[in-house]
Amino acid sequence: MTAPAERMSADNIKGELLAFAAKGGALVAGVADANAFGAAPEGHRPGDLLPGAKSVFVVGGAQPRAADWKSPHASFMETSSTSDRINALGLRVANQIERNYGYYALMVPAGVDRGRQPFVSVAFAAELAGCGSKSIAGPVLNRDHGFMYYSALITTLPLPADGPLEDPVCPAPACVDMWDEHGTTPCLATCPIDEGGCLGGCIKDGRITETRYDRARCTTRAQTYWAPGFQQALQATLEEKDDAKRRMIINSSGFTRTLWSMTYSNVSQGQCFECMRVCPVARPKHDLR
Amino acid sequence: MSFFFVDPEIYEKHKDDVLALSQSIQVNYPEHLPPDQRSPALSDRQIAERLGLDERTVREIRCVGEREYYDIEEYDRAAIFKETQCRAYAEKGLSGITAKYVERARAAKKD
Numbered sequence: 001m002t003a004p005a006e007r008m009s010a011d012n013i014k015g016e017l018l019a020f021a022a023k024g025g026a027l028v029a030g031v032a033d034a035n036a037f038g039a040a041p042e043g044h045r046p047g048d049l050l051p052g053a054k055s056v057f058v059v060g061g062a063q064p065r066a067a068d069w070k071s072p073h074a075s076f077m078e079t080s081s082t083s084d085r086i087n088a089l090g091l092r093v094a095n096q097i098e099r100n101y102g103y104y105a106l107m108v109p110a111g112v113d114r115g116r117q118p119f120v121s122v123a124f125a126a127e128l129a130g131c132g133s134k135s136i137a138g139p140v141l142n143r144d145h146g147f148m149y150y151s152a153l154i155t156t157l158p159l160p161a162d163g164p165l166e167d168p169v170c171p172a173p174a175c176v177d178m179w180d181e182h183g184t185t186p187c188l189a190t191c192p193i194d195e196g197g198c199l200g201g202c203i204k205d206g207r208i209t210e211t212r213y214d215r216a217r218c219t220t221r222a223q224t225y226w227a228p229g230f231q232q233a234l235q236a237t238l239e240e241k242d243d244a245k246r247r248m249i250i251n252s253s254g255f256t257r258t259l260w261s262m263t264y265s266n267v268s269q270g271q272c273f274e275c276m277r278v279c280p281v282a283r284p285k286h287d288l289r
Numbered sequence: 290m291s292f293f294f295v296d297p298e299i300y301e302k303h304k305d306d307v308l309a310l311s312q313s314i315q316v317n318y319p320e321h322l323p324p325d326q327r328s329p330a331l332s333d334r335q336i337a338e339r340l341g342l343d344e345r346t347v348r349e350i351r352c353v354g355e356r357e358y359y360d361i362e363e364y365d366r367a368a369i370f371k372e373t374q375c376r377a378y379a380e381k382g383l384s385g386i387t388a389k390y391v392e393r394a395r396a397a398k399k400d
């Protein structure tokens with residue numbers, strides 16, 4: 001196959017792909033160098049999944065709406081998931097690269113591998129592609145849009161990399177002020193690791209210098225009604241000797257909700273948004289009439 | 290049973306070490322921190338080498354250990370946490386979340 005890409009510069013191809021992604025609904029897009037993932041665990045770098053990988057193309061978008069953030073019902077965002085839309089777009093960009101330019105393009109699956117690790121960290125890819133910077137709360141935040149979902153594809157197509165942002169988005173100026181005055185930030189105050197939450201850290205000279213994150217506890221909140229919640233409920237059911245109590249567990253609202261959530265979802269679910277709800281990055285976009 | 294699962298005795302013996310080395314609680318984990326400050330988790334293979342186990346056994350111990358780290362009560366607390374935070378924010382905005390810190394900081398300044 002003669003790849004049309006051979007007659008085009010890498011800059012032009014990148015421009016076409018960025019335009020394609022924007023037309024498909026991406027709020028941001030960028031390119032990471034496939035060889036820049038040295039800080040990722042072994043076995044979880046682009047070249048481990050696709051030999052000869054040169055670039056990682058990242059698209060971001062599919063944000064919750066302003067009204068989703070506004071709703072006083074936590075179970076509303078717990079139940080909504082929009083990440084599948086950005087994954088669909090990532091897949092379309094991958095098809096575009098293979099069909100139009102004749103290079104391999106491997107979409108990083110949204111799920112996890114056998115050891116429950118991400119195949120490649122999409123968050124790290126988004127950071128290396130300059131789409132945003134990793135926040136003290138975990139998600140990669142974009143300066144203009146705040147929290148969003150990302151999708152990444154690994155390709156043998158060489159593209160100019162954007163590289164990470166020089167000036168991180170988190171902590172936001174308002175958070176630096178709050179840290180200096182009260183020793184906390186909105187996200188850390190929402191879910192403090194020393195008071196039964198998941199997040200801790202330190203800010204010095206306007207930069208994150210330390211982080212602490214209770215991943216296991218965050219799982220109970222972000223996947224309350226998903227696979228981990230189901231495994232807990234199943235365990236409780238199997239351990240219960242009393243027939244009547246067992247029926248109560250099986251038909252309980254919690255167990256039912258877990259099944260509902262699992263069977264209606266083909267995407268990874270993030271069921272807790274409380275640290276992001278209070279984040280000031282791109283806040284004016286949440287304030288509508 | 291036809292799928293691999295870890296022997297409960299081996300699990301109990303190594304669970305704490307595996308969870309500590311794989312950082313169930315991550316301290317200075319993010320990739321963007323300077324290398325001399327970062328403490329990323331060890332991979333399953335690295336943990337296996339350190340504990341004299343095979344990688345597959347470590348992976349299973351980690352997966353089961355992560356699930357068992359918090360019991361079902363924590364899932365119930367999780368649902369309450371989300372309801373409480375979301376409602377407090379809807380009713381009072383950021384001050385609903387941060388008021389206690391502001392009060393603490395004020396009290397500390399008075400002392």
Ligand code: SF4
Binds near residue numbers: 137199221
């Ligand atoms: S997602 Fe929820 S549980 Fe996890 S850190 Fe944020 S507020 Fe805490």
Ligand code: SF4
Binds near residue numbers: 169172175186187
């Ligand atoms: S509230 Fe947002 S910007 Fe502020 S420290 Fe937390 S994640 Fe960073």
